[in-house]
Amino acid sequence: MRLVNENGEALSCMEIDNQKIAALSEERLQILRMLTKQPMYAAEIARALGMEEQALYYHIKLLQKARLVKFTDYEEKKGGVAKKFIASSESIALVISNNWKHYTHSQISVPKIFTQFIDDGAFNGKFIVGSPDPHGKYRARASEFPILELAMLLGSYATFSFPLYVLDTQLSEADKKQNLIIAGGPKVNMLTAEINDTLPLRFDKATFEIYSKFSKKRYSGNIGVIELLPNPFAKNKRIMVVGGLNHHGTRAAIFAIIKKMKEVESGNMHNPKAIAKVVEGFDENGDGIVDAVEVLE
Numbered sequence: 001m002r003l004v005n006e007n008g009e010a011l012s013c014m015e016i017d018n019q020k021i022a023a024l025s026e027e028r029l030q031i032l033r034m035l036t037k038q039p040m041y042a043a044e045i046a047r048a049l050g051m052e053e054q055a056l057y058y059h060i061k062l063l064q065k066a067r068l069v070k071f072t073d074y075e076e077k078k079g080g081v082a083k084k085f086i087a088s089s090e091s092i093a094l095v096i097s098n099n100w101k102h103y104t105h106s107q108i109s110v111p112k113i114f115t116q117f118i119d120d121g122a123f124n125g126k127f128i129v130g131s132p133d134p135h136g137k138y139r140a141r142a143s144e145f146p147i148l149e150l151a152m153l154l155g156s157y158a159t160f161s162f163p164l165y166v167l168d169t170q171l172s173e174a175d176k177k178q179n180l181i182i183a184g185g186p187k188v189n190m191l192t193a194e195i196n197d198t199l200p201l202r203f204d205k206a207t208f209e210i211y212s213k214f215s216k217k218r219y220s221g222n223i224g225v226i227e228l229l230p231n232p233f234a235k236n237k238r239i240m241v242v243g244g245l246n247h248h249g250t251r252a253a254i255f256a257i258i259k260k261m262k263e264v265e266s267g268n269m270h271n272p273k274a275i276a277k278v279v280e281g282f283d284e285n286g287d288g289i290v291d292a293v294e295v296l297e
Helices: 018-022 026-037 042-049 053-065 147-155 190-198 247-259 261-265
Strands: 002-004 010-016 069-077 080-087 091-094 126-129 165-167 180-183 201-203 210-212 223-230 238-244 276-282 292-295
Touching: 026 042, 026 053, 026 069, 026 080, 042 053, 042 080, 053 069, 126 147, 147 180, 147 247, 180 190, 190 201, 190 238, 210 276, 223 247, 238 247, 247 261, 247 276, 247 292
Parallel strands: 010 091, 126 165, 126 180, 180 238
Antiparallel strands: 002 010, 069 080, 201 210, 223 238, 223 276, 276 292
16 A cells, blocks of 8 residues: 655555554654664664663564564574564555545656656666776776666656666767766766766866856865756757766765755756756765755755
């Protein structure tokens, strides 16, 4: 079962009855919220909530009985067994009336930044990703794995044909004349380096800061860019550059597309007609992964 909001975003959903509602309390809702994010050991949950572990197990037992939480893994520690738990679903629903009616899903509209890349329900283009081997002028290894998340997002709007991507080291002249989504900055992607001088948000070759031709500002740190512009190799095709000063910056750019699509589509604040956004990524929970993003322009 899924819960779908007005923006077409979905959560896994579990239908509950009166008995399961009785298992909920403020403490148990806190536990559920934590376990929807990631599997956790009981000791970790107790520590995070400032709760005695024995009391935590009491709450977990009731949630398990209601099938709202399930056991997922264990680890032997100091002669004992530490159990890991996860929430059974991302949301819960109480159905008050069983008067179900036929429902037809309305077609989800394709975001305008993707329209050029989708033709009759199929992805029309290629992802260009940097080679994982040392290559190019900087002998860098690409690690732009967050592009997988962008591919998953596109997959919710379109099917695709194999191959979906081409490495920058294997790119042909014919490949360049397609619609292209280019992942990573010029250090890790040679195609980004080739078109860098044509970008409105370009990578400075001396300092490797991002320079914006719109604001005349320079940016450094976990900075990413999202740029949609005509393909310089084919007049009727488009390219999207999704890159950063490092892999955190690239993740920030992709995170912005996923979480702040409308703001991305609104264009650059200095030139709304240009989809050219500068974003900065932040690691708010301290786990080393960008989990928040701010649009700078």
